[in-house]
Amino acid sequence: MSKYTLKIKLLSDTTFGRGDGVAGLVDQEVEHDRYGFPYLRGRTLKGLLSEECDNLIAVLPEDSQRQHWQEIANRLFGVPGSSLDTQAKIHVGDACLPDDLRASIAAQLDSEQDKKRRNPKYKPALTSTDILESLTTIRRQTAIDPEDGAPMEHSLRSARIILRELPFESKLLFEPELNKDSEDDKDMLALLAVGTLALRRIGSGRNRGRGHVQCSLHDSSNEITKDMNYIDHFGRIK
Template identity: 45%
Template sequence: MATYYLSVMLQSDGTFGRGAGLAGLVDVEIEHDQDGIPFVSGRSVKGLLVEEWANLRFALYGQTKDAQPLDALAVKLFGVSGVTQGEEHSHMHLGAATLPADLRAALVTDKKLTSSQILAALTTIRRQTALDAKDGAPEQHSLRALRALIRGTMLVAPIHFSQAPDEKSLALLAACALGVRRGGSGRNRGRGRLALLLHENQDDLGATSFTESCFARFAEEVRACR
Protein backbone atom coordinates (compact mmCIF):
# COMPACT_ATOMS: atom_id res chain seq x y z
CA MET A 1 0.00 0.00 0.00
CA ALA A 2 1.29 3.44 -0.94
CA THR A 3 0.41 6.59 1.02
CA TYR A 4 0.43 10.18 -0.17
CA TYR A 5 -0.99 13.29 1.49
CA LEU A 6 -3.32 16.10 0.55
CA SER A 7 -2.96 19.42 2.36
CA VAL A 8 -6.03 21.65 2.59
CA MET A 9 -5.29 25.29 3.40
CA LEU A 10 -8.24 27.48 4.35
CA GLN A 11 -7.83 30.86 2.72
CA SER A 12 -11.08 32.09 4.25
CA ASP A 13 -13.22 30.90 7.15
CA GLY A 14 -15.01 27.67 6.23
CA THR A 15 -17.94 25.68 7.58
CA PHE A 16 -17.88 21.94 6.96
CA GLY A 17 -21.04 21.16 8.87
CA ARG A 18 -22.28 17.91 10.31
CA GLY A 19 -25.94 18.98 10.12
CA ALA A 20 -26.74 19.18 13.82
CA GLY A 21 -26.36 22.36 15.84
CA LEU A 22 -25.89 23.15 19.52
CA ALA A 23 -28.95 24.64 21.18
CA GLY A 24 -28.41 28.22 22.27
CA LEU A 25 -25.02 28.54 20.56
CA VAL A 26 -24.92 27.52 16.88
CA ASP A 27 -27.44 26.29 14.34
CA VAL A 28 -24.77 24.59 12.24
CA GLU A 29 -21.87 22.87 13.99
CA ILE A 30 -18.71 21.75 12.20
CA GLU A 31 -17.30 18.25 12.24
CA HIS A 32 -14.97 17.66 15.18
CA ASP A 33 -13.80 14.71 17.24
CA GLN A 34 -14.05 14.01 20.96
CA ASP A 35 -10.93 16.10 21.61
CA GLY A 36 -12.44 19.17 19.93
CA ILE A 37 -10.20 18.83 16.84
CA PRO A 38 -12.03 19.91 13.67
CA PHE A 39 -11.88 17.67 10.63
CA VAL A 40 -13.36 17.23 7.17
CA SER A 41 -14.47 13.70 6.34
CA GLY A 42 -12.65 11.81 3.63
CA ARG A 43 -15.95 11.47 1.76
CA SER A 44 -16.33 15.25 1.66
CA VAL A 45 -12.76 15.77 0.43
CA LYS A 46 -13.23 13.12 -2.23
CA GLY A 47 -16.48 14.81 -3.28
CA LEU A 48 -14.60 18.05 -3.94
CA LEU A 49 -12.06 16.20 -6.09
CA VAL A 50 -14.74 14.30 -8.01
CA GLU A 51 -16.62 17.54 -8.67
CA GLU A 52 -13.45 19.09 -10.06
CA TRP A 53 -12.82 16.05 -12.25
CA ALA A 54 -16.30 16.57 -13.73
CA ASN A 55 -15.39 20.20 -14.44
CA LEU A 56 -12.08 19.19 -16.03
CA ARG A 57 -13.73 16.54 -18.17
CA PHE A 58 -16.30 19.02 -19.45
CA ALA A 59 -13.60 21.57 -20.22
CA LEU A 60 -11.57 19.00 -22.17
CA TYR A 61 -14.25 16.92 -23.87
CA GLY A 62 -17.50 18.87 -23.63
CA GLN A 63 -20.73 16.94 -23.01
CA THR A 64 -19.69 13.80 -24.87
CA LYS A 65 -20.40 10.52 -23.09
CA ASP A 66 -17.96 8.57 -25.25
CA ALA A 67 -14.98 7.05 -23.46
CA GLN A 68 -12.04 9.43 -23.31
CA PRO A 69 -8.33 8.85 -22.54
CA LEU A 70 -8.53 10.17 -18.96
CA ASP A 71 -11.72 8.34 -18.00
CA ALA A 72 -9.94 5.11 -17.08
CA LEU A 73 -7.57 7.01 -14.80
CA ALA A 74 -10.51 8.74 -13.11
CA VAL A 75 -12.14 5.37 -12.43
CA LYS A 76 -8.94 4.15 -10.77
CA LEU A 77 -8.93 7.20 -8.52
CA PHE A 78 -12.60 7.81 -7.79
CA GLY A 79 -14.50 4.67 -8.79
CA VAL A 80 -17.72 4.73 -10.80
CA SER A 81 -20.15 7.50 -9.88
CA GLY A 82 -23.61 6.34 -8.85
CA VAL A 83 -22.72 2.65 -8.83
CA THR A 84 -22.75 0.82 -5.50
CA GLN A 85 -19.90 -1.43 -6.56
CA GLY A 86 -17.94 1.54 -7.90
CA GLU A 87 -15.63 1.67 -4.92
CA GLU A 88 -14.31 -1.74 -5.94
CA HIS A 89 -12.84 -0.12 -9.05
CA SER A 90 -11.13 2.62 -7.08
CA HIS A 91 -7.55 2.11 -5.91
CA MET A 92 -7.64 5.24 -3.76
CA HIS A 93 -9.04 5.80 -0.28
CA LEU A 94 -9.02 9.24 1.39
CA GLY A 95 -8.83 9.58 5.13
CA ALA A 96 -10.30 12.51 7.03
CA ALA A 97 -8.53 15.86 6.70
CA THR A 98 -7.50 17.00 10.17
CA LEU A 99 -4.76 19.04 11.83
CA PRO A 100 -1.12 18.08 11.13
CA ALA A 101 0.01 15.26 13.39
CA ASP A 102 2.47 17.33 15.46
CA LEU A 103 -0.05 20.10 16.17
CA ARG A 104 -2.78 17.64 16.97
CA ALA A 105 -0.51 15.76 19.39
CA ALA A 106 0.47 19.00 21.14
CA LEU A 107 -3.16 20.01 21.65
CA VAL A 108 -4.38 16.62 22.81
CA THR A 109 -1.53 15.99 25.25
CA ASP A 110 -1.92 19.43 26.85
CA LYS A 111 -4.33 18.55 29.63
CA LYS A 112 -4.80 22.25 30.44
CA LEU A 113 -7.18 22.61 27.50
CA THR A 114 -10.62 21.02 27.37
CA SER A 115 -12.16 19.84 24.11
CA SER A 116 -14.48 22.86 24.16
CA GLN A 117 -11.55 25.24 24.57
CA ILE A 118 -9.64 23.61 21.70
CA LEU A 119 -12.66 23.86 19.42
CA ALA A 120 -13.25 27.50 20.39
CA ALA A 121 -9.59 28.39 19.74
CA LEU A 122 -9.66 26.98 16.22
CA THR A 123 -13.05 28.28 15.15
CA THR A 124 -15.26 31.34 15.06
CA ILE A 125 -19.02 31.85 14.91
CA ARG A 126 -20.53 33.61 11.92
CA ARG A 127 -24.11 34.86 11.78
CA GLN A 128 -26.29 35.42 8.74
CA THR A 129 -29.89 36.32 8.03
CA ALA A 130 -32.19 36.24 5.02
CA LEU A 131 -33.37 39.52 3.50
CA ASP A 132 -36.85 40.32 2.26
CA ALA A 133 -36.74 40.65 -1.54
CA LYS A 134 -39.17 43.58 -1.53
CA ASP A 135 -37.74 46.00 1.00
CA GLY A 136 -34.33 44.50 1.82
CA ALA A 137 -35.16 44.21 5.52
CA PRO A 138 -34.10 41.10 7.48
CA GLU A 139 -36.77 38.41 7.55
CA GLN A 140 -38.12 37.52 10.96
CA HIS A 141 -36.71 34.41 12.63
CA SER A 142 -34.12 33.92 9.86
CA LEU A 143 -30.99 34.68 11.91
CA ARG A 144 -28.68 31.66 11.94
CA ALA A 145 -25.34 31.07 13.64
CA LEU A 146 -22.73 28.86 11.99
CA ARG A 147 -19.41 27.75 13.40
CA ALA A 148 -16.51 28.16 10.98
CA LEU A 149 -12.93 26.94 10.96
CA ILE A 150 -10.72 30.04 10.87
CA ARG A 151 -8.69 31.05 7.83
CA GLY A 152 -5.05 30.09 7.78
CA THR A 153 -5.73 26.64 9.22
CA MET A 154 -4.10 23.72 7.42
CA LEU A 155 -5.69 20.29 7.37
CA VAL A 156 -4.00 17.12 6.12
CA ALA A 157 -5.71 14.08 4.60
CA PRO A 158 -3.84 10.79 4.02
CA ILE A 159 -4.40 9.18 0.63
CA HIS A 160 -4.03 5.40 0.66
CA PHE A 161 -3.57 3.48 -2.59
CA SER A 162 -4.15 -0.27 -2.67
CA GLN A 163 -1.76 -0.32 -5.63
CA ALA A 164 1.15 2.06 -6.16
CA PRO A 165 -0.20 4.86 -8.38
CA ASP A 166 1.49 5.55 -11.71
CA GLU A 167 2.59 9.01 -12.83
CA LYS A 168 -0.52 9.54 -14.94
CA SER A 169 -2.86 8.88 -11.99
CA LEU A 170 -0.91 11.27 -9.76
CA ALA A 171 -0.97 13.84 -12.56
CA LEU A 172 -4.77 13.73 -12.78
CA LEU A 173 -5.11 13.81 -8.99
CA ALA A 174 -2.87 16.89 -8.80
CA ALA A 175 -4.90 18.63 -11.51
CA CYS A 176 -8.14 17.96 -9.62
CA ALA A 177 -6.59 19.17 -6.35
CA LEU A 178 -5.39 22.42 -7.91
CA GLY A 179 -8.81 23.00 -9.43
CA VAL A 180 -10.64 22.98 -6.09
CA ARG A 181 -11.35 26.55 -5.02
CA ARG A 182 -14.13 26.40 -2.43
CA GLY A 183 -15.91 23.93 -0.19
CA GLY A 184 -18.38 23.60 2.65
CA SER A 185 -21.45 25.61 3.54
CA GLY A 186 -21.64 29.25 2.49
CA ARG A 187 -19.11 28.91 -0.31
CA ASN A 188 -21.36 31.11 -2.44
CA ARG A 189 -21.25 33.73 0.31
CA GLY A 190 -17.49 34.11 0.35
CA ARG A 191 -16.61 31.35 2.83
CA GLY A 192 -14.68 28.14 2.33
CA ARG A 193 -11.96 29.34 -0.06
CA LEU A 194 -9.41 26.52 -0.27
CA ALA A 195 -6.00 25.68 -1.70
CA LEU A 196 -5.18 21.96 -2.08
CA LEU A 197 -1.74 20.47 -2.68
CA LEU A 198 -0.55 16.90 -3.22
CA HIS A 199 2.50 15.61 -1.29
CA GLU A 200 4.67 12.50 -1.33
CA ASN A 201 5.18 12.61 2.44
CA GLN A 202 4.38 14.67 5.52
CA ASP A 203 7.76 16.39 5.56
CA ASP A 204 6.92 18.75 2.68
CA LEU A 205 3.44 19.89 3.70
CA GLY A 206 2.74 23.27 2.15
CA ALA A 207 5.46 22.88 -0.49
CA THR A 208 4.28 23.14 -4.08
CA SER A 209 7.07 21.33 -5.95
CA PHE A 210 5.53 17.84 -6.07
CA THR A 211 2.11 19.14 -7.08
CA GLU A 212 3.62 21.33 -9.78
CA SER A 213 5.67 18.48 -11.24
CA CYS A 214 2.60 16.22 -11.31
CA PHE A 215 0.51 18.93 -12.94
CA ALA A 216 3.20 19.48 -15.58
CA ARG A 217 2.83 15.79 -16.44
CA PHE A 218 -0.95 16.27 -16.68
CA ALA A 219 -0.47 19.16 -19.11
CA GLU A 220 1.77 16.93 -21.24
CA GLU A 221 -0.85 14.17 -21.28
CA VAL A 222 -3.57 16.59 -22.35
CA ARG A 223 -1.44 17.97 -25.18
CA ALA A 224 -0.59 14.45 -26.32
CA CYS A 225 -4.27 13.48 -26.47
CA ARG A 226 -5.23 16.41 -28.71
Protein backbone atom coordinates in the same frame (compact mmCIF):
# COMPACT_ATOMS: atom_id res chain seq x y z
CA MET B 1 1.16 0.88 -0.71
CA SER B 2 1.89 4.38 -2.06
CA LYS B 3 1.39 7.31 0.29
CA TYR B 4 0.76 10.93 -0.63
CA THR B 5 -0.37 13.99 1.31
CA LEU B 6 -2.99 16.51 0.26
CA LYS B 7 -2.37 19.84 2.01
CA ILE B 8 -5.18 22.37 2.35
CA LYS B 9 -4.69 25.97 3.44
CA LEU B 10 -7.83 27.93 4.32
CA LEU B 11 -7.77 31.28 2.52
CA SER B 12 -11.14 32.30 3.95
CA ASP B 13 -13.31 31.29 6.89
CA THR B 14 -14.75 27.84 6.29
CA THR B 15 -17.42 25.53 7.67
CA PHE B 16 -16.95 21.76 7.60
CA GLY B 17 -20.63 21.23 8.38
CA ARG B 18 -21.81 18.07 10.10
CA GLY B 19 -25.50 18.52 9.28
CA ASP B 20 -26.82 19.63 12.67
CA GLY B 21 -26.41 22.28 15.30
CA VAL B 22 -26.24 22.69 19.08
CA ALA B 23 -29.48 23.79 20.73
CA GLY B 24 -29.21 27.31 22.07
CA LEU B 25 -25.76 27.88 20.60
CA VAL B 26 -25.47 27.37 16.82
CA ASP B 27 -27.76 26.22 14.04
CA GLN B 28 -24.83 24.72 12.09
CA GLU B 29 -21.95 23.09 13.93
CA VAL B 30 -18.62 22.11 12.38
CA GLU B 31 -17.36 18.54 12.30
CA HIS B 32 -14.89 18.07 15.15
CA ASP B 33 -13.35 15.24 17.16
CA ARG B 34 -13.51 14.60 20.91
CA TYR B 35 -10.60 16.95 21.50
CA GLY B 36 -12.31 19.85 19.72
CA PHE B 37 -10.20 19.75 16.54
CA PRO B 38 -12.24 20.50 13.39
CA TYR B 39 -11.76 18.19 10.41
CA LEU B 40 -13.16 17.39 6.97
CA ARG B 41 -14.29 13.82 6.38
CA GLY B 42 -12.24 11.89 3.86
CA ARG B 43 -15.38 10.71 2.08
CA THR B 44 -16.43 14.33 1.53
CA LEU B 45 -12.96 15.35 0.32
CA LYS B 46 -12.86 12.42 -2.08
CA GLY B 47 -16.21 13.52 -3.53
CA LEU B 48 -14.95 17.07 -4.01
CA LEU B 49 -11.80 15.86 -5.79
CA SER B 50 -13.83 13.54 -8.01
CA GLU B 51 -16.19 16.40 -8.91
CA GLU B 52 -13.31 18.70 -9.90
CA CYS B 53 -11.75 15.97 -12.04
CA ASP B 54 -15.09 15.36 -13.78
CA ASN B 55 -15.40 19.09 -14.48
CA LEU B 56 -11.92 19.19 -16.04
CA ILE B 57 -12.59 16.12 -18.16
CA ALA B 58 -15.87 17.59 -19.40
CA VAL B 59 -14.12 20.57 -21.03
CA LEU B 60 -11.53 18.55 -22.96
CA PRO B 61 -11.98 19.28 -26.69
CA GLU B 62 -11.95 15.74 -28.13
CA ASP B 63 -14.35 12.85 -27.46
CA SER B 64 -11.42 10.44 -27.40
CA GLN B 65 -9.71 12.53 -24.71
CA ARG B 66 -12.84 12.70 -22.57
CA GLN B 67 -13.42 8.96 -22.85
CA HIS B 68 -9.83 8.09 -21.98
CA TRP B 69 -9.64 10.37 -18.93
CA GLN B 70 -13.09 9.36 -17.69
CA GLU B 71 -11.84 5.77 -17.62
CA ILE B 72 -8.83 6.95 -15.61
CA ALA B 73 -11.14 8.82 -13.19
CA ASN B 74 -13.24 5.68 -12.74
CA ARG B 75 -10.15 3.68 -11.84
CA LEU B 76 -8.95 6.38 -9.47
CA PHE B 77 -12.19 7.13 -7.61
CA GLY B 78 -14.27 4.04 -8.39
CA VAL B 79 -17.84 3.95 -9.65
CA PRO B 80 -21.16 3.31 -7.85
CA GLY B 81 -21.63 -0.37 -7.20
CA SER B 82 -17.94 -1.14 -7.67
CA SER B 83 -16.75 -4.74 -7.41
CA LEU B 84 -13.31 -5.81 -6.20
CA ASP B 85 -12.03 -5.29 -9.74
CA THR B 86 -13.50 -1.82 -10.19
CA GLN B 87 -13.29 -0.27 -6.71
CA ALA B 88 -11.41 2.98 -6.14
CA LYS B 89 -7.65 2.70 -6.17
CA ILE B 90 -7.30 5.68 -3.83
CA HIS B 91 -8.26 5.92 -0.17
CA VAL B 92 -8.72 9.50 1.09
CA GLY B 93 -8.21 10.08 4.80
CA ASP B 94 -9.84 12.80 6.90
CA ALA B 95 -8.32 16.27 6.46
CA CYS B 96 -7.03 17.24 9.90
CA LEU B 97 -4.77 19.79 11.51
CA PRO B 98 -1.07 18.78 11.56
CA ASP B 99 -0.35 15.60 13.52
CA ASP B 100 2.28 17.10 15.84
CA LEU B 101 -0.06 19.91 16.93
CA ARG B 102 -2.96 17.57 17.61
CA ALA B 103 -0.77 15.04 19.45
CA SER B 104 0.71 17.69 21.75
CA ILE B 105 -2.61 19.26 22.70
CA ALA B 106 -4.39 15.89 22.97
CA ALA B 107 -1.78 14.74 25.48
CA GLN B 108 -2.42 17.83 27.59
CA LEU B 109 -6.20 17.35 27.42
CA ASP B 110 -5.88 13.69 28.44
CA SER B 111 -3.71 14.73 31.37
CA GLU B 112 -6.30 17.27 32.50
CA GLN B 113 -9.10 14.72 32.22
CA ASP B 114 -7.08 12.21 34.22
CA LYS B 115 -6.68 14.77 37.02
CA LYS B 116 -10.42 15.39 36.89
CA ARG B 117 -11.19 11.68 37.27
CA ARG B 118 -8.90 11.39 40.29
CA ASN B 119 -10.27 14.57 41.88
CA PRO B 120 -13.87 15.45 40.85
CA LYS B 121 -13.40 18.94 42.31
CA TYR B 122 -10.45 19.69 40.04
CA LYS B 123 -11.17 22.31 37.37
CA PRO B 124 -9.29 21.46 34.13
CA ALA B 125 -7.04 24.22 32.86
CA LEU B 126 -7.83 23.18 29.28
CA THR B 127 -10.91 21.52 27.76
CA SER B 128 -12.02 20.38 24.31
CA THR B 129 -14.43 23.33 24.25
CA ASP B 130 -11.48 25.69 24.71
CA ILE B 131 -9.73 24.07 21.73
CA LEU B 132 -12.81 24.31 19.52
CA GLU B 133 -13.43 27.94 20.42
CA SER B 134 -9.78 28.89 19.82
CA LEU B 135 -9.92 27.56 16.25
CA THR B 136 -13.42 28.72 15.33
CA THR B 137 -15.89 31.51 15.81
CA ILE B 138 -19.64 31.90 15.39
CA ARG B 139 -21.13 34.01 12.61
CA ARG B 140 -24.74 35.11 12.46
CA GLN B 141 -26.75 36.17 9.44
CA THR B 142 -30.33 36.96 8.57
CA ALA B 143 -32.40 37.14 5.42
CA ILE B 144 -33.33 40.60 4.12
CA ASP B 145 -36.76 41.51 2.84
CA PRO B 146 -36.17 42.71 -0.77
CA GLU B 147 -39.09 45.16 -0.59
CA ASP B 148 -38.06 47.27 2.40
CA GLY B 149 -34.51 46.08 3.14
CA ALA B 150 -35.42 45.09 6.69
CA PRO B 151 -34.43 41.77 8.29
CA MET B 152 -37.08 39.12 7.82
CA GLU B 153 -38.68 37.76 10.96
CA HIS B 154 -37.44 34.41 12.32
CA SER B 155 -34.64 34.26 9.75
CA LEU B 156 -31.65 34.74 12.07
CA ARG B 157 -29.25 31.79 11.76
CA SER B 158 -25.87 31.12 13.35
CA ALA B 159 -23.05 28.93 12.08
CA ARG B 160 -19.67 28.03 13.48
CA ILE B 161 -16.82 28.73 11.09
CA ILE B 162 -13.18 27.63 11.08
CA LEU B 163 -10.75 30.53 11.06
CA ARG B 164 -8.81 31.28 7.90
CA GLU B 165 -5.10 30.48 7.46
CA LEU B 166 -5.33 27.16 9.30
CA PRO B 167 -3.57 24.24 7.56
CA PHE B 168 -5.16 20.81 7.10
CA GLU B 169 -3.64 17.60 5.77
CA SER B 170 -5.19 14.44 4.35
CA LYS B 171 -3.33 11.17 3.82
CA LEU B 172 -3.91 9.57 0.40
CA LEU B 173 -3.18 5.86 0.10
CA PHE B 174 -2.98 3.85 -3.13
CA GLU B 175 -3.55 0.11 -3.00
CA PRO B 176 -1.88 -1.61 -4.73
CA GLU B 177 1.22 0.59 -4.86
CA LEU B 178 1.55 2.96 -7.80
CA ASN B 179 4.06 2.07 -10.46
CA LYS B 180 5.37 5.28 -12.00
CA ASP B 181 6.56 3.35 -15.04
CA SER B 182 2.96 2.32 -15.76
CA GLU B 183 1.13 4.64 -18.15
CA ASP B 184 -2.19 4.13 -16.36
CA ASP B 185 -0.65 4.99 -12.99
CA LYS B 186 1.02 8.08 -14.49
CA ASP B 187 -2.37 9.11 -15.81
CA MET B 188 -4.00 8.67 -12.41
CA LEU B 189 -1.35 10.77 -10.68
CA ALA B 190 -1.63 13.46 -13.36
CA LEU B 191 -5.41 13.58 -13.02
CA LEU B 192 -5.17 13.75 -9.23
CA ALA B 193 -2.65 16.60 -9.50
CA VAL B 194 -4.81 18.78 -11.75
CA GLY B 195 -7.91 17.94 -9.70
CA THR B 196 -6.08 19.05 -6.56
CA LEU B 197 -5.12 22.37 -8.15
CA ALA B 198 -8.70 22.87 -9.35
CA LEU B 199 -10.15 22.38 -5.87
CA ARG B 200 -10.68 25.96 -4.70
CA ARG B 201 -13.88 25.80 -2.60
CA ILE B 202 -14.88 23.36 0.12
CA GLY B 203 -17.36 23.10 2.97
CA SER B 204 -20.79 24.57 3.61
CA GLY B 205 -21.42 27.95 2.02
CA ARG B 206 -18.70 27.39 -0.58
CA ASN B 207 -20.92 29.06 -3.19
CA ARG B 208 -21.49 32.06 -0.92
CA GLY B 209 -17.96 33.23 -0.23
CA ARG B 210 -16.81 30.74 2.37
CA GLY B 211 -14.40 27.88 2.00
CA HIS B 212 -11.82 29.41 -0.35
CA VAL B 213 -8.78 27.12 -0.15
CA GLN B 214 -5.40 26.45 -1.72
CA CYS B 215 -4.55 22.78 -2.20
CA SER B 216 -1.31 20.98 -3.03
CA LEU B 217 -0.32 17.34 -3.49
CA HIS B 218 2.92 15.94 -2.04
CA ASP B 219 4.81 12.68 -2.04
CA SER B 220 7.51 11.88 0.52
CA SER B 221 9.94 14.45 -0.86
CA ASN B 222 8.35 16.63 -3.56
CA GLU B 223 5.29 18.70 -4.33
CA ILE B 224 3.56 16.93 -7.21
CA THR B 225 1.43 19.94 -8.07
CA LYS B 226 4.56 21.97 -8.88
CA ASP B 227 5.85 19.34 -11.30
CA MET B 228 4.82 20.53 -14.76
CA ASN B 229 5.40 17.05 -16.17
CA TYR B 230 2.21 15.90 -14.45
CA ILE B 231 0.25 19.03 -15.36
CA ASP B 232 1.28 18.87 -19.01
CA HIS B 233 0.51 15.16 -19.10
CA PHE B 234 -3.19 15.75 -18.44
CA GLY B 235 -5.30 15.84 -21.59
CA ARG B 236 -2.99 13.68 -23.64
CA ILE B 237 -4.04 10.27 -24.94
CA LYS B 238 -1.89 7.51 -26.27
